[in-house]
Amino acid sequence: MNLKEIFGKKGAKVIKNGVWREHPISSATLGICSALAISNKVENAIAMSAGVIFVLIITAIIISVLRKIIPSRVRIIIYMITIAAGVTIVDLVLKAYFPTISEAMGPYVPLIITNCMIMGRAEAFFVQNPPKLSLIDALANGLAYTYTLMAIAIFREIFAFGTLLGVRVTPSGWVDWVVLAAPAGAFFVLGVFLWITRTAAGVEPPKSS
Amino acid sequence: MGETSLLSIFITALLIQNVALYYLLGMCPFVALSRSLTTAFGMGAAVIFVVTLTSSANWVIYQILEATGSQIIQYIVFIIVIAACVQLVEMIMERFFPALQASFGIFLPLITVNCTVLFISLKATTVDNLSYIQTVVYSISAAIGFWLAMIMVAAIYEKLDLIGKVPKGLQGPGIIMIITGIIALAFMGFSGMV
Numbered sequence: 001m002n003l004k005e006i007f008g009k010k011g012a013k014v015i016k017n018g019v020w021r022e023h024p025i026s027s028a029t030l031g032i033c034s035a036l037a038i039s040n041k042v043e044n045a046i047a048m049s050a051g052v053i054f055v056l057i058i059t060a061i062i063i064s065v066l067r068k069i070i071p072s073r074v075r076i077i078i079y080m081i082t083i084a085a086g087v088t089i090v091d092l093v094l095k096a097y098f099p100t101i102s103e104a105m106g107p108y109v110p111l112i113i114t115n116c117m118i119m120g121r122a123e124a125f126f127v128q129n130p131p132k133l134s135l136i137d138a139l140a141n142g143l144a145y146t147y148t149l150m151a152i153a154i155f156r157e158i159f160a161f162g163t164l165l166g167v168r169v170t171p172s173g174w175v176d177w178v179v180l181a182a183p184a185g186a187f188f189v190l191g192v193f194l195w196i197t198r199t200a201a202g203v204e205p206p207k208s209s
Numbered sequence: 210m211g212e213t214s215l216l217s218i219f220i221t222a223l224l225i226q227n228v229a230l231y232y233l234l235g236m237c238p239f240v241a242l243s244r245s246l247t248t249a250f251g252m253g254a255a256v257i258f259v260v261t262l263t264s265s266a267n268w269v270i271y272q273i274l275e276a277t278g279s280q281i282i283q284y285i286v287f288i289i290v291i292a293a294c295v296q297l298v299e300m301i302m303e304r305f306f307p308a309l310q311a312s313f314g315i316f317l318p319l320i321t322v323n324c325t326v327l328f329i330s331l332k333a334t335t336v337d338n339l340s341y342i343q344t345v346v347y348s349i350s351a352a353i354g355f356w357l358a359m360i361m362v363a364a365i366y367e368k369l370d371l372i373g374k375v376p377k378g379l380q381g382p383g384i385i386m387i388i389t390g391i392i393a394l395a396f397m398g399f400s401g402m403v
Contacts, residue, residue: 032236032237032240033233033234033235033236033237033324036233036236037232037233037234076292076321077289077292080288080289080292080321081285081288081289084284084285084288085285087284088281088282088284088285091284092281106336107328107331107332107335107336110284110327110331111234111324111327111328111331113284113288113327114288114321114323114324114326114327115324116237179394182393182394182397183230183231183232183233183393184230184390184391184393184394184397185390186233186390187233187386187387187389187390187393188386188387188390190386191379191383191384191385191386191387191390192383194378194379194382194383194386195376195378195379195383196378198378198379198383199376199377199378
């Protein structure tokens with residue numbers, strides 16, 4: 001099946017850019033706070049990705065529908081209010097149906113509001129494009145965010161706790177790599193991850209100032 | 210936090226539970242601005258100012274929201290207060306320190322989406338239930354901690370830029386992550402202090 005047939009030429013380009021070329025975490029280095037903080041357990045990473053995708057979709061729809069009537073001087077505050085409202089919904093749903101995950105993620109749920117990636121997409125894409133393309137862009141970026149978070153979380157959970165989604169996967173003589181569970185480990189894993197993806201995607205290094 | 214002494218709040222927020230190195234927050238400006246020591250220094254100072262202002266304002270607002278039972282809108286209210294404070298700082302700087310303002314460029318409005326600012330407001334109110342004085346002390350020390358982490362990374366990055374040969378794909382954000390990881394590892398040594 002061809003992406004161009006399903007989404008049209010423009011849609012396919014948006015997907016390719018979102019998922020790989022303009023990869024929101026590795027290329028633009030946005031939205032990495034949550035990628036670092038929440039990636040020590042796969043369970044939390046799934047909840048976080050679902051939350052971010054949900055908020056991205058809500059923001060994409062509202063901002064792209066209203067794009068012609070939002071005055072440009074106050075647009076940032078309108079993005080923020082839209083995102084904050086979406087995050088409030090996510091927070092309440094998590095508290096009601098998944099109290100343990102909500103407990104584990106603690107203050108990181110409201111911090112989706114300040115996930116620069118959502119703001120970045122709103123400013124760079126949603127406000128200039130019609131709802132259909134914005135929705136595709138939101139899904140593509142959400143997907144890219146999810147696979148990055150998953151890759152880091154799977155790696156960290158297996159090596160730091162010897163488990164995957166809480167199920168033991170390592171042999172009995174396994175010694176946990178404690179440093180990967182600590183914040184410092186998150187930085188190392190993400191650093192190496194950026195190294196691999198930037199080399200593979202051929203991103204030019206930024207000019208040093 | 211359990212402990213109520215202001216000194217222990219200060220040390221915990223500054224060194225042990227450093228917002229950047231322990232909670233891994235504020236990474237967007239961290240990565241973007243840690244390439245130059247002067248910019249990192251100025252940005253860190255702006256963050257200290259904004260954080261202190263917003264979390265003391267948000268503490269008062271949270272008490273009102275709690276009294277009226279409308280905590281459900283707290284995220285929206287907090288973020289609006291933060292955006293307004295950032296706007297205020299920007300206007301003050303434009304008027305009195307135009308040179309500093311020019312060097313921040315796009316990054317000053319981005320303090321609004323700096324996770325640190327919202328996190329400190331939330332932690333002082335909903336998570337830890339601090340008193341007003343404790344909130345002020347906590348937010349100042351947490352912001353100083355952010356500033357400290359940022360200038361340390363920027364200083365190392367500048368030296369590395371002069372002498373080191375960093376692999377191509379690792380340049381920029383990649384190597385900043387690794388440097389920050391090493392500093393975070395060193396800061397783990399403080400964990401027994403309080």
